[in-house]
Amino acid sequence: MDAQSITTKERLAIPRQQMPSQNPEMRSHNFREVNLGYTAELAQREAQRCLQCKNPACVKGCPVNIKIDKFIKLIADGDFAGAARKIKEDNVLPAVCGRVCPQEDQCEKECVLTKKYTSVAIGNLERFAADYERETGNVELPTVAAPTGKKVAVIGSGPAGLSCANDLVQLGHAVTVFEALHELGGVLMYGIPQFRLPKEIVQAEIEGMKKLGVNFITNAVAGRSITVDELLEEEKFDAIFIGVGAGLPWFMGIPGENLLGVYSANEFLTRVNLMKSYQFPDNDTPVFNCKGKSVAVFGGGNTAMDAVRTAKRLGAEHAYIVYRRSEAEMPARIEEVHHAREEGIEFLMLMNPLEFIGNEAQWLTGATCLRMELGEPDDSGRRRPVPIKDSEFILPIDMAVISIGNGSNPLIKQTTPDIDVSKRDTIVVDITTMATSKENVYAGGDIVTGGATVILAMGAGRTAAAAIHAKMMGTAVVS
Amino acid sequence: MHKIVSAIFLAENIKKIEIEAPRIAKKRKAGQFVMIRVGETGERVPLTIADANPEKGTITLIVQGMGKSTRELNSKEAGDSIHDIVGPLGAPSHIEKFGTAVSIGGGLGAAIAYPTAVALKEAGNYVITINGARSKELVILEEEMRAVSDEAYITTDDGSYGFHGFVTQKLQELIDSGKKIDFVLAIGPIPMMRAIAEVTRPYQIKTVVSLNPIMVDGTGMCGGCRVTVDNQIKFACVDGPEFDAHLVDFKNLSDRNKMYLPEEKQAVETFAHKCNLQKQL
Numbered sequence: 182m183d184a185q186s187i188t189t190k191e192r193l194a195i196p197r198q199q200m201p202s203q204n205p206e207m208r209s210h211n212f213r214e215v216n217l218g219y220t221a222e223l224a225q226r227e228a229q230r231c232l233q234c235k236n237p238a239c240v241k242g243c244p245v246n247i248k249i250d251k252f253i254k255l256i257a258d259g260d261f262a263g264a265a266r267k268i269k270e271d272n273v274l275p276a277v278c279g280r281v282c283p284q285e286d287q288c289e290k291e292c293v294l295t296k297k298y299t300s301v302a303i304g305n306l307e308r309f310a311a312d313y314e315r316e317t318g319n320v321e322l323p324t325v326a327a328p329t330g331k332k333v334a335v336i337g338s339g340p341a342g343l344s345c346a347n348d349l350v351q352l353g354h355a356v357t358v359f360e361a362l363h364e365l366g367g368v369l370m371y372g373i374p375q376f377r378l379p380k381e382i383v384q385a386e387i388e389g390m391k392k393l394g395v396n397f398i399t400n401a402v403a404g405r406s407i408t409v410d411e412l413l414e415e416e417k418f419d420a421i422f423i424g425v426g427a428g429l430p431w432f433m434g435i436p437g438e439n440l441l442g443v444y445s446a447n448e449f450l451t452r453v454n455l456m457k458s459y460q461f462p463d464n465d466t467p468v469f470n471c472k473g474k475s476v477a478v479f480g481g482g483n484t485a486m487d488a489v490r491t492a493k494r495l496g497a498e499h500a501y502i503v504y505r506r507s508e509a510e511m512p513a514r515i516e517e518v519h520h521a522r523e524e525g526i527e528f529l530m531l532m533n534p535l536e537f538i539g540n541e542a543q544w545l546t547g548a549t550c551l552r553m554e555l556g557e558p559d560d561s562g563r564r565r566p567v568p569i570k571d572s573e574f575i576l577p578i579d580m581a582v583i584s585i586g587n588g589s590n591p592l593i594k595q596t597t598p599d600i601d602v603s604k605r606d607t608i609v610v611d612i613t614t615m616a617t618s619k620e621n622v623y624a625g626g627d628i629v630t631g632g633a634t635v636i637l638a639m640g641a642g643r644t645a646a647a648a649i650h651a652k653m654m655g656t657a658v659v660s
Numbered sequence: 661m662h663k664i665v666s667a668i669f670l671a672e673n674i675k676k677i678e679i680e681a682p683r684i685a686k687k688r689k690a691g692q693f694v695m696i697r698v699g700e701t702g703e704r705v706p707l708t709i710a711d712a713n714p715e716k717g718t719i720t721l722i723v724q725g726m727g728k729s730t731r732e733l734n735s736k737e738a739g740d741s742i743h744d745i746v747g748p749l750g751a752p753s754h755i756e757k758f759g760t761a762v763s764i765g766g767g768l769g770a771a772i773a774y775p776t777a778v779a780l781k782e783a784g785n786y787v788i789t790i791n792g793a794r795s796k797e798l799v800i801l802e803e804e805m806r807a808v809s810d811e812a813y814i815t816t817d818d819g820s821y822g823f824h825g826f827v828t829q830k831l832q833e834l835i836d837s838g839k840k841i842d843f844v845l846a847i848g849p850i851p852m853m854r855a856i857a858e859v860t861r862p863y864q865i866k867t868v869v870s871l872n873p874i875m876v877d878g879t880g881m882c883g884g885c886r887v888t889v890d891n892q893i894k895f896a897c898v899d900g901p902e903f904d905a906h907l908v909d910f911k912n913l914s915d916r917n918k919m920y921l922p923e924e925k926q927a928v929e930t931f932a933h934k935c936n937l938q939k940q941l
Binding site: 444463464 | 886926
């Protein structure tokens with residue numbers, strides 16, 4: 182169908198095209214991807230819903246300002262590879278972002294259709310274009326500028342580091358990325374589960390960057406294997422970008438947290454995602470055998486949803502989300518909560534754990550919890566949960582996952598004292614350039630913001646790349 | 661990939677493995693460890709660096725075949741490769757001139773007590789080493805320990821060599837002899853470290869132990885290695901692995917290390933089965 186030939190009225194009459202997904206009962210027993218992706222037909226129909234606004238608000242809602250209107254028009258016109266190239270002008274990881282971005286709070290929230298209808302499914306379309314390009318092998322490498330002779334070290338190969346490295350290599354700089362783990366991708370590999378973001382997709386995106394000339398070094402821990410000062414002074418890097426992500430997981434500080442069967446979300450997810458313990462003993466790393474057991478995840482964010490859905494897939498009979506506020510206050514994406522509920526996750530809202538209890542062998546047997554009710558709004562604007570008197574009870578569980586966020590890893594701070602950090606130990610930067618207090622050292626992503634999203638980290642990486650380029654070349658920043 | 665330069669058995673089931681790892685060899689300090697992954701589907705295993713040769717670009721690990729991964733590592737020979745090594749991790753040993761310092765290694769612990777003994781000697785301490793094993797055949801690093809010690813003792817549980825008894829008894833004997841001891845480092849099985857802590861506690865001798873909890877990443881990200889020290893949660897990988905022995909909750913550490921016993925058993929059995937099949941081929 183020719184996209185030009187339909188009227189606005191006809192566009193408005195097209196309903197938002199649903200993302201096909203695996204049947205909930207089936208998928209709650211496997212680690213394959215939940216969402217199956219649009220067909221070309223669904224994608225084109227969805228793309229036709231876009232009104233092609235003169236001043237597209239969606240673009241401003243995107244942290245990396247993808248030319249959303251333009252790539253959607255290309256999809257509507259059937260030029261899928263062209264759409265992918267258009268996205269890649271601004272976003273190095275479209276297949277990843279199309280899957281894990283909170284579009285409902287960003288681009289889709291700004292869509293003019295949102296008020297009276299439902300927004301264009303921008304994320305689903307981004308995913309479609311990126312998948313089309315990768316699956317058809319139609320990947321066109323961007324052009325790389327002539328070598329500048331400048332060297333940049335990027336510490337961390339998560340979303341912030343990858344987007345920074347990608348921009349810099351295209352500008353002709355020699356870029357080396359140092360990764361602490363044995364696999365590249367950071368949180369995309371150890372944190373986000375296979376069923377939400379297949380690891381092959383992450384690796385395909387990284388392969389593309391290798392082809393552009395980015396040099397990747399795994400098993401290099403900043404602050405231990407290499408320090409920022411060594412990179413600057415001994416290895417003569419002209420600039421450094423620190424994108425090491427969030428670090429130490431927080432625990433709740435309640436009795437019994439060291440019982441056997443109590444995990445941080447980071448540990449549980451790392452075992453399953455990065456170390457593939459769901460394939461034990463073919464992979465060596467074990468994880469608690471959830472089969473037929475009751476598992477509770479404490480927290481209400483996306484990581485909590487990832488953990489609880491992972492436990493379900495490992496065979497948990499009961500997989501609970503325990504959250505001290507109500508569902509309306511949960512920070513997790515609506516889609517994730519929706520998917521979790523479809524898969525049989527049990528939501529225990531307004532409930533706060535006081536203590537973990539265990540048996541003689543120190544294995545977890547339950548959590549003493551207190552029921553809560555919502556009181557007056559607190560500093561965050563959300564209604565404060567207040568304990569209900571004498572409401573204590575024991576929730577019987579065999580495994581617990583604490584998913585209440587992360588602090589900062591202390592290694593950079595310990596070994597590079599001249600980089601200023603905040604009271605929360607996050608790195609302090611000038612947000613227009615992501616420059617730290619140390620000359621030629623930049624930082625972005627969760628190490629600056631505390632736990633946030635993939636796309637915000639990518640935005641920070643790009644901002645830093647532009648500033649690093651300008652500083653090294655002695656030019657003004659062009660964003 | 662990291663090439664194994666040499667691999668020799670020091671005692672039954674205990675192998676000394678020298679591996680190419682130039683960056684780590686240059687940077688490592690006493691008390692630090694590496695995480696290794698033997699093969700592509702391997703788990704990440706923390707192992708203390710026993711020695712390093714910065715000029716040659718190698719580090720030395722001393723490995724006792726316990727679980728599947730350490731048995732697999734011990735089956736490697738010179739010329740074979742290890743998939744991943746990352747380090748040096750953990751905070752280095754706190755070394756200063758204490759005066760008289762006793763470095764105690766129980767069993768494989770000698771591999772960790774040794775580099776710290778070297779560092780203590782370099783810092784000008786009067787160094788006493790106590791190297792304990794179940795029997796004579798299991799004593800490792802005897803010559804190396806002796807070379808850095810002002811006094812070197814061997815203890816064996818069965819009396820087949822050196823002092824007949826436990827390292828704790830030897831330490832008690834030294835204290836009873838009126839020797840002023842300023843610092844004790846004890847590394848070995850958890851019951852041994854706990855016992856040493858109880859020997860030195862009444863005399864308020866500063867005592868440090870190196871803990872070996874289960875780890876995944878080893879860089880502070882997972883919290884699996886959390887230990888209770890002075891009633892607070894500490895991460896052995898970034899806050900340790902060395903802690904004040906008088907403040908460590910050894911029971912909690914010992915319990916937590918049992919988390920995967922059934923899985924470890926299963927992995928060892930599967931590995932042994934595969935090895936048998938390979939032998940038959």
